[in-house]
Amino acid sequence: MGYDNVVTTTAWSPGPGCHGGCGVKLYIKNGKVVKVEGDENHPFSQGRACPRLLALTQYMYHPDRITYPLKRVGARGEGKFERITWDEALDTVEEKFSNIKAEYGPESVLFCQGTGRDIGGPISFLAYSYGSPNWIQLGLAGHSCYTPRLGAMMATHGDYAVLDAGQFSEKRYADPEYEVPKVIIIWGQNPMPGCPDGFFGHWIVDCMKRGSKLIVVDPRWTWFASRSEKFLQIRPGTDGALAMGMINVIISEDLYDQEFVKNWTEGFDDLKRRAAEYPPQKVAAITWIPEADIIAAARLYASAKPAAIQWGVPIDKCPEGSTVAQAIAHLWCLTGNLDVPGGNVIARPAYGVTTYPFSTQEMHELYGEEFVRRLNEKRIGAKEFAMVRNFRGWAQPDLAVKQMLTGDPYPIKACWIQTSNVLGGQAADTALHYEALKKMEFVVVADLFHNPTTMAVADIVLPVASIAEKESFRSWWVPLQVIVPAVEVGECRSDWEINLELAKRFNPELAKRYGSVKDLINDRLKPCGLTYDELKAQGGWIMPPENSASRPYRRYEKGLLRPDGKPGFRTPTGKVEFASKSYEEWGLDSLPYYSEPPESEVRTPEVYKKYPLVMVTGRRSSVYFHSEHRMIPWLRECDPYPIVEIHPSVAEQVGIDDGEWVVIENDRGSIKRKAKVTPIVHPKVISVPHGWWLPEEDGCEPNLFGIWDINCNKLVHIGPGAKSGYGGGAYKTALVRVKKANGAVE
Amino acid sequence: MGRKGLFIDYEFCTGCHTCEVACKQENSYPAGLWGIKVNEIVLESLDKVEINYLPFPTELCNLCANRTVNGERPSCVKHCQADCMKYGELTELVKEMENKPKTVLFAPK
Ligand code: SF4
Ligand code: SF4
Numbered sequence A: 001m002g003y004d005n006v007v008t009t010t011a012w013s014p015g016p017g018c019h020g021g022c023g024v025k026l027y028i029k030n031g032k033v034v035k036v037e038g039d040e041n042h043p044f045s046q047g048r049a050c051p052r053l054l055a056l057t058q059y060m061y062h063p064d065r066i067t068y069p070l071k072r073v074g075a076r077g078e079g080k081f082e083r084i085t086w087d088e089a090l091d092t093v094e095e096k097f098s099n100i101k102a103e104y105g106p107e108s109v110l111f112c113q114g115t116g117r118d119i120g121g122p123i124s125f126l127a128y129s130y131g132s133p134n135w136i137q138l139g140l141a142g143h144s145c146y147t148p149r150l151g152a153m154m155a156t157h158g159d160y161a162v163l164d165a166g167q168f169s170e171k172r173y174a175d176p177e178y179e180v181p182k183v184i185i186i187w188g189q190n191p192m193p194g195c196p197d198g199f200f201g202h203w204i205v206d207c208m209k210r211g212s213k214l215i216v217v218d219p220r221w222t223w224f225a226s227r228s229e230k231f232l233q234i235r236p237g238t239d240g241a242l243a244m245g246m247i248n249v250i251i252s253e254d255l256y257d258q259e260f261v262k263n264w265t266e267g268f269d270d271l272k273r274r275a276a277e278y279p280p281q282k283v284a285a286i287t288w289i290p291e292a293d294i295i296a297a298a299r300l301y302a303s304a305k306p307a308a309i310q311w312g313v314p315i316d317k318c319p320e321g322s323t324v325a326q327a328i329a330h331l332w333c334l335t336g337n338l339d340v341p342g343g344n345v346i347a348r349p350a351y352g353v354t355t356y357p358f359s360t361q362e363m364h365e366l367y368g369e370e371f372v373r374r375l376n377e378k379r380i381g382a383k384e385f386a387m388v389r390n391f392r393g394w395a396q397p398d399l400a401v402k403q404m405l406t407g408d409p410y411p412i413k414a415c416w417i418q419t420s421n422v423l424g425g426q427a428a429d430t431a432l433h434y435e436a437l438k439k440m441e442f443v444v445v446a447d448l449f450h451n452p453t454t455m456a457v458a459d460i461v462l463p464v465a466s467i468a469e470k471e472s473f474r475s476w477w478v479p480l481q482v483i484v485p486a487v488e489v490g491e492c493r494s495d496w497e498i499n500l501e502l503a504k505r506f507n508p509e510l511a512k513r514y515g516s517v518k519d520l521i522n523d524r525l526k527p528c529g530l531t532y533d534e535l536k537a538q539g540g541w542i543m544p545p546e547n548s549a550s551r552p553y554r555r556y557e558k559g560l561l562r563p564d565g566k567p568g569f570r571t572p573t574g575k576v577e578f579a580s581k582s583y584e585e586w587g588l589d590s591l592p593y594y595s596e597p598p599e600s601e602v603r604t605p606e607v608y609k610k611y612p613l614v615m616v617t618g619r620r621s622s623v624y625f626h627s628e629h630r631m632i633p634w635l636r637e638c639d640p641y642p643i644v645e646i647h648p649s650v651a652e653q654v655g656i657d658d659g660e661w662v663v664i665e666n667d668r669g670s671i672k673r674k675a676k677v678t679p680i681v682h683p684k685v686i687s688v689p690h691g692w693w694l695p696e697e698d699g700c701e702p703n704l705f706g707i708w709d710i711n712c713n714k715l716v717h718i719g720p721g722a723k724s725g726y727g728g729g730a731y732k733t734a735l736v737r738v739k740k741a742n743g744a745v746e
Numbered sequence B: 001m002g003r004k005g006l007f008i009d010y011e012f013c014t015g016c017h018t019c020e021v022a023c024k025q026e027n028s029y030p031a032g033l034w035g036i037k038v039n040e041i042v043l044e045s046l047d048k049v050e051i052n053y054l055p056f057p058t059e060l061c062n063l064c065a066n067r068t069v070n071g072e073r074p075s076c077v078k079h080c081q082a083d084c085m086k087y088g089e090l091t092e093l094v095k096e097m098e099n100k101p102k103t104v105l106f107a108p109k
């Protein structure tokens, strides 16, 4: 196939739909992308690519793609939209939002995002320019995605940390300083399907080839589990108990790193006392994992040096997710695996460049102290939860949906929804979110395709550019890299373009600072000393410089982590805090502990009697990103049906054959799924993939692409479940039962 | 020149579907046509569940003649996320097999 030129860029959603990072080559012919390949010179991916990236052309040029702005002309749910100009679309948004601000205050508009895409920057930028503190992942119960883990790491060692696969060096595994982890614990994740949290999943495979042994914690046998030394098939939601049990073994058997603990940590004795409450025998009863396996896994992990932990979102979804994450972070601290080669290394974005102003100091500079104080006053959940107030600028989703319905303590009148198909995706208790969104006076959705959310509630739909059409940058850990526009599709615009334009309308001061998106990007890139064009010209990516705060290793010894330049960590005590001062200040237990899931065989035996199966949702598919991609032919045929994985013993008991449609239900409702009878799930657990809606079906109400029939989140209740406001969305622990569908479907 | 083939190290094939989509894109095969198809083999073994994936090149696999003629690797081989596929002379690939168990060799044409 001929082509005119090749554009080298970076993947970061939309298109593959991901947390991005890999190098991409776009082959262009006559102004169209005709082929997509991996960039073999890129240190993140070495030319590799996931199926979603390779199907990019089918995504970009899909006949259903929204390519110009739309306004709703019929009633909500009728699916009648009409083409409008960008001017009309933005004028309408400006007018409606300005009226709401005048009448109710800017906090009455929620700025809702999902995950993926370089969205954090543009959406918080727009929210604050408009004046709303309510930047939110609407629907995500307990805000249970990474934020609990991030908060726990911050509280424990003052920074984030990730498994070291050599990703901070361009030489990768060949870097002489690098060592491969001898043991890797994969805790609640299947790293195969994509690149979670800026981590190329198959780096784990790279490590396995170089000798890493695996311990896998999961309720399902994953491919990784089948290749592990130890597989701990855990009861969903009990990860906190397992972590405490492992700490117990490591301390009582003196397997911890005495040097590191003595020199660099605080609160060891407190932790020791707390961990004594979790002997392996007790933990075995809680977690379904045999006592001997818990002990063996703790020994295997603690005696290997270096060893590392790769963890996933189920940890956030445990009750009190932030305390579970704290316990697991303690494991890598206890064993001296923090910021050492092949351990869990402190992760800062290269050169400290972030996509949006994270820090209070930057926020003050940009918006003024008074404004930032006001945000904290009005932000949903800030009063109730110190962590919402003090850790990150997110509104609390469970309280938000209630407030949308009650108007208490102030009314919510509109939603700006960008990168999020709330109703077909992350919303727990789908019906409740449907009702809440329907109450809104005005809803804008910026997306690439119609979906249940646009159909049910959008008044204005804005067409968004894919990775091949946008100018942006990526600064999630490493490398720091540019996203280069190669072509245009219809009238689609990037999230940054849309939001900068609107932000300037709400805050004309910004126009002086940022004439164009490129000005804004250049402003963010300043710490690296290069402009967007310079970075692009030198190949598009850059790794953090040696001996800097954003490059491993052992920065705590070199005084690279603290603002005062002293050795140690960026915590109140300067040490790793096993008993966290920040948690204490936030009114939380300073030490980790185990908390039973809200619904379970132990806590609610009467519910369990009626609904004896634990439903874990959210297992990833390598051809889908959450609720995306079901309409892409090359991808859909690899994973065609909304399935439920059922253990053969359960199938036999209920009389279900492989491939048969079945009903899954609890007191919150029922859905239908196609049974995949497989021994990979625990006999007391069923696994139900999330994000399913059927683009081939009628999108109008009441059908809404079939969500009421197949969306598993209908069966999951909202919270808030956690004392910190973070964690505990019951996506992994809802109790259900399964029965035959009796030919009700297909 | 001798016959060419595809070498697959199925110890490390994760079943990620990349090779399938890479092949469809390379050859402009519409949905429904497969140049390579990944098979899932899940078996209960003595004390574990054994999960293996094995990609199978179909009769539509042309060994990416258009690429290899320019010295480029086949699309599936290049993009394989586990980097567990190799393309080359069968005689060379057999030597790889000597050194690495859990591998297969396909000579699709
Ligand atoms: S998921 Fe990973 S491989 Fe796929 S496009 Fe994103 S960064 Fe690249
Ligand atoms: S070698 Fe080429 S034609 Fe054959 S399976 Fe791989 S990508 Fe398809």
Ligand code: SF4
Pocket (backbone or CB within 6 Å): B008, B012, B013, B014, B015, B016, B017, B018, B019, B020, B038, B053, B055, B076, B079, B080, B081, B082, B083, B084, B085
């Ligand atoms: S691309 Fe590689 S790892 Fe993925 S399914 Fe194909 S052979 Fe297996």
